[in-house]
Amino acid sequence: MTNESKEFQELVEKQQAGLLKPKDRFAIPAQEMPAQDALGRRSTMSEVALGYTPMQARLEAMRCLQCKNAPCVEGCPVRIRIREFVEAIANGMFQEAITIIKENSLLPAVCGRVCPQEVQCQEKCTVGLKFKDVNQSVSIGRLERFAADLSKGCGAVPAVAPTTGKKVAVIGSGPGGIVVAADTRRAGHEVTVFEAFHKPGGVMVYGIPEFRLPKSIVQEEIDVLSKMGVKIVCNFIVGRTRTIEQLMKEDGFDAVYIGVGAGLPKFMNIEGEHLVGVYSANEYLTRANLMKAYAFGRGADTPIAVSKNVAVLGGGNVAMDAARMAVRLGAENVYLVYRRSEKEMPARIEEVHHAKEEGVRFCTLQSPRRILGDAGGHVVGMECLRYDLGEPDESGRRRPVAIKGSEFVLDVDTVIVAIGNDANPLIQQTTPGLEFNTWGNIVVDDNCKTSMEGVYAGGDIVLGAATVILAMGQGRIAAAAMNQYLAR
Amino acid sequence: MSFKILSKRQLSENVFQVDVQAPLVARARKAGQFVIVSPDPDAGERIPLTIAGANSAQGTIRLIFQRVGKATAQMAELNEGDALGYVAGPLGRPTHIENFGTAVCVGGGIGIAPLLPIAAALKEAGNTVVSILGARTKELLILEEEFRTLSDELIIVTDDGSYGRKAVVTEPLETVCRRSPKPNLAIAIGPTIMMKFCCETTKKFEVPTQVSLNTIMVDGTGMCGGCRVEVGGKTKFVCVDGPEFDGHQVNFDLMMKRMSAYKALEQKAYEAFREHVCKIGLHHKTTI
Ligand SMILES: Cc1cc2nc3c(=O)[nH]c(=O)nc-3n(C[C@H](O)[C@H](O)[C@H](O)COP(=O)(O)OP(=O)(O)OC[C@H]3O[C@@H](n4cnc5c(N)ncnc54)[C@H](O)[C@@H]3O)c2cc1C
Ligand SMILES: Cc1cc2nc3c(=O)[nH]c(=O)nc-3n(C[C@H](O)[C@H](O)[C@H](O)COP(=O)(O)OP(=O)(O)OC[C@H]3O[C@@H](n4cnc5c(N)ncnc54)[C@H](O)[C@@H]3O)c2cc1C
Ligand code: SF4
């Protein structure tokens, strides 16, 4: 027996005997996530983070202090019973762990991978607070992923109540839509999901890349829905193919959930934004993910720019994804241009870390002024300005201030704009009677109910840009309210 | 849902007309709208095509497309009984139709197809319809009969003079604009360069002009911004704000540059496909 596994055995015995003291727990090093080699992965789409081994998972779980008040749970939007599932993992009871997680989350394999844990559950973790470093918190997300991956493929199909004869329409197949479909179907309603694209899954399939969230995981969740008897209709654009009013008045749907996501990409409104080689991150990632442009000429027909030098504008997850995708599509230099400093970047820490490892160059405190083109209208460069951080603004972040005379030209042939989305106006244009706020987001009450009888909404179309878990959480609330509404 | 092709006709060497089963689209569509189709349900390209007509009783829509690249060549290979990978729509804002008085409808090349439902709707609303159709040569002229039936006046021009007058469409357009009273509305659909010059012509006479833009598209629902154009100095998305715009406001030069973005790559996909078709010996007779 190696030394390492001997130590592990001792820890396990103590854990099971209830003898593990906080000091023992603090002494266990935070477990690193095994990952593909940084250079090798620059040319493959396969997942970067490989997942914990069972031994790593148990070691990591043993770092948890089992706090009485479990502050971590406060940080989780769907209130997963974190303390209990982590303990189950520490004890090697992996099946029990996943059962606990599934009480509150339907998509643990997804959330474990993409939740911004450092500002949610892990931010509140006592271990992290003790070390004054959120990176030292118990890796709740990775443990969640571990438990979910173990039960992958077993395809447990939730029980469905006897049919009620009521019909539910779910518009959009993102995380919110998936949860609503599952929860309302479980209650025995007849459920149809309408999706505009030719493949279901929402941002999880067209936005978040394969190397971060394998499409097979999302597909598995969709398959579970189908097995439960949920009908999934793709290529159906609600508002155009049928309006919400037609669905309810003519097609017999008793309740509707709107989970259409955010939609319209924002541009910066600077000179040169129409040049060839300027993309929204949505377009770039959709071409690459959903349309498989990386396999252009090898079974896929949607082209994408063949770029040498790429600038990505923005500092969120979307920007990281676009930058890392550009690396994989063969760009030699990828610059991430962000107005503020790295500290203010909204992206997940792990993504920032991975992007740097893969060679993405961070150009912080810089912002583009105009994009330069040649006679044929192709991008040949981007003029930028340098910035300083000034006084904090309304958001509490220090406002960037341009430095006079600091212009310089970045040598790029492709520019990807990743500065956020506005709400898609399609539902607004085609649904009179539905209340929207000034930004075009749907107004809902605490139960995710809209101003229209029987119509509920959640996710990005309500929250603006949100997260997978927030969309899922709203889906849960909406589904419960819909089930109640339909039972009346 | 299967998007079966119920009938197919070849209108000219490279132009095909298919009636495709898509009952919901057939029921909902209005003049000026389009669909996103793909020959392949999984990895194919999503391409926008105008709905050239529909039969809602039969549940079919009519698409008329020109074989220009991989996706359209693949579609041209499909026959009656085959199915398209998918059809999604109807998309875009419908044309604003009312009785304007006299409407001059200018169609160039394949643009004649998307013009047809609009011209028909204008006629039905009581307008006097003057149609000007242009093609490079006689063989490439499509839908002449349909336009002859619906138009009050039909002018045909070809680049080489093989049929109708030897001219480009802007010449008769100018003549019509000079008439008194001048037309109340012009609609121009065709190659970008043609629309640009039509707009320059009508602008001189202050005849309000609608154009239908055929930019590159990916999703067709406003999500990607790939279809953006500059109209009146503002960025617009053709798929949700259009496809029709006030032609006098459109920045055509910018649009033409954007349209050429993928030329080289698309050429590559098309050539690879042609080679493939030759090798497996599909349809020796059609020259593609
Ligand atoms: C590149 C990228 C990276 C991200 N990374 C992360 C991350 O790491 N962690 C995280 O938590 N969040 C991340 N997000 C955000 C997260 O993906 C979203 O907040 C979440 O997916 C929103 O879910 P939703 O239920 O609102 O629906 P969405 O996932 O937005 O899906 C909406 C679906 O509705 C469909 N639809 C739209 N209109 C219609 C219509 N009229 N009719 C029918 N269907 C329609 C769309 O095609 C789409 O499939 C990322 C987003 C992007 C774009
Ligand atoms: C709203 C809308 C309606 C349209 N309606 C019709 C229609 O009714 N019938 C029809 O035949 N076509 C129509 N088009 C154009 C059609 O979408 C393109 O011809 C098609 O996408 C070409 O696909 P492909 O894979 O066969 O060729 P690609 O390989 O994509 O392209 C081949 C060549 O065509 C050029 N090209 C690519 N896209 C376009 C485009 N959108 N317009 C013009 N040239 C292009 C490329 O630069 C390239 O040189 C419409 C376009 C839009 C936006
Ligand atoms: S769902 Fe997200 S926030 Fe909740 S415990 Fe899991 S990783 Fe943390």
Ligand code: SF4
């Ligand atoms: S806060 Fe941290 S240590 Fe405490 S129960 Fe939660 S995960 Fe465990």
Ligand code: FES
């Ligand atoms: S085609 Fe994507 S926004 Fe118009």
